[in-house]
Amino acid sequence: MPELPEVETIRLGLQKKIIGLTIKQVKLLTPKSLIGDSKFLIGRKIVGLWRRAKILGVDLDNGNTILFHLKMSGQLIWIKSQSGKESQGQRFIGGHPTLDMRDQMPNRSTRVIFTFSDGSKLYFNDQRRFGWIRISDKVKVRSEKFIKNLGPEPLEKEFTWQILKDNLLRHKSLPIKVALLDQSIVSGIGNIYSNEACFAAGIDPRKKVGDLVDREFQELHKGVIRVIKDGIKYGGSTKTHFVDAEGHKGYFLDYAFVYWRDKYPCRVCQTTIEKFQLRGRGTYWCPKCQLN
DNA sequence: TGCCCCCTGCAG
DNA sequence: CTGCAGGGGGCA
Numbered sequence: 001m002p003e004l005p006e007v008e009t010i011r012l013g014l015q016k017k018i019i020g021l022t023i024k025q026v027k028l029l030t031p032k033s034l035i036g037d038s039k040f041l042i043g044r045k046i047v048g049l050w051r052r053a054k055i056l057g058v059d060l061d062n063g064n065t066i067l068f069h070l071k072m073s074g075q076l077i078w079i080k081s082q083s084g085k086e087s088q089g090q091r092f093i094g095g096h097p098t099l100d101m102r103d104q105m106p107n108r109s110t111r112v113i114f115t116f117s118d119g120s121k122l123y124f125n126d127q128r129r130f131g132w133i134r135i136s137d138k139v140k141v142r143s144e145k146f147i148k149n150l151g152p153e154p155l156e157k158e159f160t161w162q163i164l165k166d167n168l169l170r171h172k173s174l175p176i177k178v179a180l181l182d183q184s185i186v187s188g189i190g191n192i193y194s195n196e197a198c199f200a201a202g203i204d205p206r207k208k209v210g211d212l213v214d215r216e217f218q219e220l221h222k223g224v225i226r227v228i229k230d231g232i233k234y235g236g237s238t239k240t241h242f243v244d245a246e247g248h249k250g251y252f253l254d255y256a257f258v259y260w261r262d263k264y265p266c267r268v269c270q271t272t273i274e275k276f277q278l279r280g281r282g283t284y285w286c287p288k289c290q291l292n
Numbered sequence: 293t294g295c296c297c298c299c300t301g302c303a304g
Numbered sequence: 305c306t307g308c309a310g311g312g313g314g315c316a
Contacts, residue, residue, distance in 0.1 A: 003310055054311080071311045073300080109300085128299045130311065146312090173293080183312080190310050237310065240302090259310095279294080282308075 002070045004154070004188025005231025006242050006250065007054050010076050013245030014122075015049040017078045018058075021116040022046075033111035033126060036135030040064055041114075053150045053187035057141065064137045068124070069146070073241045074131035077123045079105055127241065150187040154228050159186065161221035168217070172210030176220070178279050179209050186224060192237050192252075192259045195284045196227040199257045204290045205283050216292065230255065258284035 002010070022045045026038040044060040051057070056076070058066040068076065082105075105123050106113060112133060114122040124133060136144060151167055152159040167185040168176070179185055180194040189197065198205045200223030203216055212220075236242055236250030239260060243249055253260060257267055262275035262284055271288040 006310065069311085071298095072309070073311095126299095127301070128309085128311095130298065171293090181311085192310055239310065242310065277308095280296095280308095 002054060002074065002236070002242055003190035003193050003231070004051075004054060004228055005193070005252065006236035007051050007056055007070065007188075008232050009236040009244050009250060010070075011049050011051045011056055014056075014076065014078055017080075017120070017245060018046050018116065018122065019048065020046065021118060021120065023060075023114055024117045025113075025115040027113040027115070028111075029106070029113070030111040030126075030129065033124065033129065033131065034133045034135075038135070040135060041066065052147060052153070053183055054190070055147065059138070063139075064135060065141050067134050067136055067141070067144075069132050070126070071128070071130035071132075073109070073125075073127040075109075075123070075125040075241060075243055076245060077105060077125065077243060077247050078245045079121050079123065079247075081119045082121075149184050151183060151185045152187065154186055154188060154224050159221075159225075161218045164221045164224070165212075165214070165217040168209045168212070172208065174209050175206045175278055176203055176209055176212065177205030177283055178281075180220075180224070181281070188228065189224065191281050192239075192256070193224070193227045193231060195259045196256055197223040199223075199286060199290060200226055202290055203292050205278060205285050207292070257289075258286060260284070 023041045026041055028034055044062050046058055047061050048059040054069060056068040109125040109127040110123050111126050112124040141147060152163060164186060168179050171179050177194050177198050180189050180197060197220060201216060201219035231237060231252045234250055234252040234255060235244060237252040238249035258273050261273045264273055266273055266286040266289060269288045271286055273284055273286055275282060275284050
């Protein structure tokens with residue numbers, strides 16, 4: 001689920017809550033969700049949080065780092081304390097759960113529970129079990145294969161349009177929307193923001209990378225930065241699963257132009273947004289705004 | 293470079 | 305029942 005803006009939203013919320021806390025217990029409800037030996041975490045204090053692409057790192061005072069990848073359905077929800085707080089049941093807005101699940105933790109998707117010395121808890125929920133937690137350390141982490149092959153961070157200054165172009169052109173025959181999903185080209189983009197970036201650049205998502213001209217690489221570069229920034233600004237995208245560290249949904253999709261908007265009118269030109277499958281992923285576009 | 297797979301759940 | 309869902313690793 002989470003792409004860069006969702007993981008960043010979690011990081012921003014979580015670092016205000018857990019830095020300085022000491023891990024007292026790690027409970028594995030689904031042992032496969034954690035790779036490594038959790039005994040190294042007990043008694044360790046959390047000293048910092050960082051994000052690279054869609055991976056969240058939690059640094060400990062002994063040099064170890066806990067890495068989280070939430071994949072499609074992962075959540076990280078921090079709850080201050082359960083004491084004296086009775087379940088209020090599931091709340092509904094507009095017929096849908098609010099996704100404010102703090103009163104119903106743990107639930108059937110809960111895979112790992114971290115308990116801190118102040119009694120607060122961090123719940124790793126993951127309905128589909130694609131996500132993982134693994135224990136690494138400061139030295140090893142840079143050479144982990146899922147870190148070292150990542151492309152530039154879209155909000156860092158090393159991400160220039162020329163770099164984007166160079167990296168994309170290693171895959172000339174790929175449709176641009178598919179290429180943007182490749183984490184070695186630019187990191188952190190997933191299906192939502194790839195669709196939105198193509199719209200922002202006014203480019204047909206099926207267009208081959210090799211057919212793009214410089215002006216289009218420039219528009220894509222600007223578009224990627226804008227949609228990623230907006231994603232963070234609105235607290236991420238919630239279609240079904242995503243919640244921030246406090247269990248609240250994100251609102252980017254209220255402002256999205258194409259994702260999940262098939263059969264709705266384009267917010268710019270009123271043309272009906274269309275959906276089709278591209279390499280097995282839902283692809284959304286405006287046939288008029290994305291003629292290039 | 294494309295396809296299948298990991299898994300659970302929901303909508304049609 | 306089938307198809308699809310914010311991801312991406314492994315394999316031909």
